[in-house]
Amino acid sequence: MQVIDIVQVQNRIDSFKDQDIYVHLELTTGAYASHHDSSKHPAANFITNAVIRYSNGSIVGSNGIYRAGLKMEHGWLYAEGLTTWDESDPDRLILAGHDGQGKLVVALQLSREPF
Numbered sequence: 001m002q003v004i005d006i007v008q009v010q011n012r013i014d015s016f017k018d019q020d021i022y023v024h025l026e027l028t029t030g031a032y033a034s035h036h037d038s039s040k041h042p043a044a045n046f047i048t049n050a051v052i053r054y055s056n057g058s059i060v061g062s063n064g065i066y067r068a069g070l071k072m073e074h075g076w077l078y079a080e081g082l083t084t085w086d087e088s089d090p091d092r093l094i095l096a097g098h099d100g101q102g103k104l105v106v107a108l109q110l111s112r113e114p115f
Contacts, residue, residue: 001084001096004066006059009085012093013057013068016110024048024109025079049114052077068095068108079108 028044054070054077061067067080081097091113097106109115 001086001094003064004059004061004082004085004095005087006061006066008087009059009066009068009093009095012090013059013070013110015090016054016093016112017057018053018055019112020051020053022049022111022114023052023077024107024111024115025077027079027106028104065097066095079106081106082108 024047026044026046026048029042052070052072054072056071057069059066059068059082061082064083066082067078068082069076069078079095079097082095083097085096086092086094092109092111095108096104099105
């Protein structure tokens with residue numbers, strides 16, 4: 001995974017626009033966060049292989065932390081806290097956000113094929 005290059009990621013977002021694609025979105029503070037530190041509130045979400053279509057998508061941010069938003073017919077999908085991306089597969093966009101310890105906090109993935 002590389003540090004996000006906003007121009008390249010925006011180009012990849014644009015390449016999926018106006019077509020049915022698969023999405024994977026997850027967020028976690030750590031499944032067992034409250035077991036190790038009772039002051040931490042555990043939170044998570046997960047959706048995978050849902051088919052979406054968006055008319056507009058963008059990535060914005062600064063200081064190495066970004067958010068990506070996708071405007072769909074009946075609402076928005078967005079992920080915030082993104083820090084890295086994988087540029088190796090042109091048919092997928094894989095974005096991730098990692099905390100200071102390198103642990104995954106958020107992931108947003110788009111693909112023409114199921115994950």
